[in-house]
Amino acid sequence: xxxxxxxxxxxxxxxxxxxxxxxxxxxxxxxxxxxxxxxxxxxxxxxxxxxxxxxxxxxxxxxxxxxxxxxxxxxxxxxxxxxxxxxxxxxxxxxxxxxxxxxxxxxxxxxxxxxxxxxxxxxxxxxxxxxxxxxxxxxxx
Amino acid sequence: xxxxxxxxxxxxxxxxxxxxxxxxxxxxxxxxxxxxxxxxxxxxxxxxxxxxxxxxxxxxxxxxxxxxxxxxxxxxxxxxxxxxxxxxxxxxxxxxxxxxxxxxxxxxxxxxxxxxxxxxxxxxxxxxxxxxxxxxxxxxx
Numbered sequence: 042x043x044x045x046x047x048x049x050x051x052x053x054x055x056x057x058x059x060x061x062x063x064x065x066x067x068x069x070x071x072x073x074x075x076x077x078x079x080x081x082x083x084x085x086x087x088x089x090x091x092x093x094x095x096x097x098x099x100x101x102x103x104x105x106x107x108x109x110x111x112x113x114x115x116x117x118x119x120x121x122x123x124x125x126x127x128x129x130x131x132x133x134x135x136x137x138x139x140x141x142x143x144x145x146x147x148x149x150x151x152x153x154x155x156x157x158x159x160x161x162x163x164x165x166x167x168x169x170x171x172x173x174x175x176x177x178x179x180x181x182x
Numbered sequence: 183x184x185x186x187x188x189x190x191x192x193x194x195x196x197x198x199x200x201x202x203x204x205x206x207x208x209x210x211x212x213x214x215x216x217x218x219x220x221x222x223x224x225x226x227x228x229x230x231x232x233x234x235x236x237x238x239x240x241x242x243x244x245x246x247x248x249x250x251x252x253x254x255x256x257x258x259x260x261x262x263x264x265x266x267x268x269x270x271x272x273x274x275x276x277x278x279x280x281x282x283x284x285x286x287x288x289x290x291x292x293x294x295x296x297x298x299x300x301x302x303x304x305x306x307x308x309x310x311x312x313x314x315x316x317x318x319x320x321x322x323x
Contacts (some may be wrong), residue, residue: 057201062196106244132207151292153308154249167294 044125045074045168048089049157050080050132058158065165072172075165083137086129090140096127099164100135101154103147108138111148112171130160184214185266186309189230189275190239190298191221199299200276206306214313216306224278227270231281237268239277240305242295244288253312271301 066075080086082178090096097118102173106114128148129136141147150163175182194200208214221227231237238259247255259267269289270277282288291304313323 055202057198057205060198061202063195064196101248105293107242107293111294116198128315130308143297150294152246152248153252153291153304155304158305159307163294163296163300166297170295 042071042124043054043119045073046077046078046093046125046127047130047164048074048078048080048086048093048127048160049130050082050086051157052079053158053161054132055158057135058162061162062165065162065169069169069172072144073168075168083132086131087137087140090102090143092128093127095122096129096144098129098138098141098144098147098159099131100136100141100148101149102145103149105149105151108167109172109174111167115168115171116175128164130157132157183212183265184212184223184260185217187217187219187234187266187268188271188302188305189219189221189234189268190229190271190302192298193220194299194302196299201301202303203306206303206310210313214309215304216309224273224275227272228278228281231270231284234268236263237270237281237285239270239282239285239288240301241277241288241290242290242293243281246289246290249308249311250315252308253315256309256312257316269305271298271305274299274304295311309316 052164053062062075069075071114080087080089115126151158152166154164170180194203198289204218210216221230246280256267270280291301291308296304311321
């Protein structure tokens with residue numbers, strides 16, 4: 042079983058988001074488990090992040106990848122990091138500089154600004170898509 | 183009242199998507215009206231697109247914009263095109279070349295591939311965000 046931990050801020054308020062996330066988590070059941078660590082503010086996020094030896098910060102100014110490149114990168118990282126990966130999504134002000142500075146690779150989903158709720162959904166859908174690309178299923182087409 | 187027509191393919195099947203789209207459409211009520219033109223295949227989309235003198239095709243290989251730049255572009259286009267704009271979202275194979283070739287500007291939401299359902303949500307959220315940026319509301323922060 043592969044594990045993905047997502048550090049983020051603020052509760053999931055929208056019912057549609059909870060339902061969309063549940064759909065993708067269900068599709069990955071038995072294969073990938075998503076653990077949501079929802080901090081109450083940036084300080085708590087920073088504290089939790091300090092306990093992670095490796096983390097992928099999501100940042101609009103980070104590196105843009107296409108889904109095929111992300112798929113290869115994700116699979117390689119799962120191998121390198123012992124089947125466990127951690128992502129961090131910032132709140133309204135983005136991620137603290139102190140966190141960004143610790144890691145060389147920052148991933149940008151898009152130069153567009155998304156709500157952090159939509160960012161969660163895009164992240165989970167891209168993780169699901171990454172495995173479908175590897176399997177060669179028709180999903181990603 | 184501003185009008186946005188979205189040409190796309192395939193029904194909205196997921197309940198969460200219908201509910202998320204309804205939320206943003208409600209927030210823009212009385213100001214922007216979104217009209218969904220859902221074609222049954224690429225040929226029908228192409229036929230409908232042929233009736234549009236101006237259209238913005240969404241294409242992963244198009245131009246990447248940040249939300250502030252999209253906001254300025256959207257507002258300028260609404261002025262130039264008489265308060266009515268049309269976007270086109272392709273199906274699994276993207277938009278037909280014949281359609282793409284008619285318009286100089288193609289917009290890329292991200293180099294990532296999204297489901298066309300998620301593309302609809304991102305498009306509507308960015309249109310909503312564009313007006314919030316112009317109003318200077320706190321939403322986009």
